[in-house]
Amino acid sequence: MKKIILHACCAPCASYPIELLTKDNYKPVVFFYNPNIFPFSEYKIRKNELEKYCKKIGVDFYEGNYDIKKFFDFAKEYKNEPEKGTRCSLCFNLRLWRTAEFAKENNIEYFTTTLTVSPHKSSKQIFEQANIISLSSGVQFVNYDFKKHDGFKISRQIARENNMYTQKYCGCLYSIR
Numbered sequence: 117m118k119k120i121i122l123h124a125c126c127a128p129c130a131s132y133p134i135e136l137l138t139k140d141n142y143k144p145v146v147f148f149y150n151p152n153i154f155p156f157s158e159y160k161i162r163k164n165e166l167e168k169y170c171k172k173i174g175v176d177f178y179e180g181n182y183d184i185k186k187f188f189d190f191a192k193e194y195k196n197e198p199e200k201g202t203r204c205s206l207c208f209n210l211r212l213w214r215t216a217e218f219a220k221e222n223n224i225e226y227f228t229t230t231l232t233v234s235p236h237k238s239s240k241q242i243f244e245q246a247n248i249i250s251l252s253s254g255v256q257f258v259n260y261d262f263k264k265h266d267g268f269k270i271s272r273q274i275a276r277e278n279n280m281y282t283q284k285y286c287g288c289l290y291s292i293r
């Protein structure tokens with residue numbers, strides 16, 4: 117099995133990608149790097165829920181730093197943008213850059229992200245950022261569009277079966293409204 121770093125934003129969104137990657141002969145290593153999540157109490161809830169689920173199913177879990185300043189440094193300029201705008205592109209870029217670096221540090225050749233599960237996000241926009249990062253870092257991005265084939269529906273079903281916490285907003289301060 118080929119190891120792959122799976123950047124994951126929360127437990128419900130990670131559930132189906134873990135199943136699919138495993139079926140496709142990858143060994144996912146979950147990496148939680150989401151300094152966009154606000155407030156910190158919400159960050160902790162999402163992190164703990166995912167860590168607990170990974171432990172339950174026997175998948176390796178790692179947490180990145182909560183670099184909230186790095187997020188606000190660029191995001192505040194775009195605070196009034198709607199979702200799918202520039203703020204979101206930069207947010208994907210921040211999270212996926214660190215994911216590719218983490219893969220490199222651990223000699224893992226591939227990375228991907230759970231972000232494409234959500235029907236509220238544009239997979240094309242995520243792939244654009246991921247492919248730029250892949251070219252510059254030399255870590256191969258595997259472009260799974262996890263929302264395809266009912267991916268979102270399946271992920272919510274697994275979340276319900278496991279009584280997972282499911283958030284009501286994307287993550288950053290500006291998405292709470």
Ligand code: SF4
Pocket residue numbers: 152153191199200203204207208286287288289290291
């Ligand atoms: S809405 Fe979501 S993807 Fe966009 S900047 Fe906020 S947390 Fe990031």
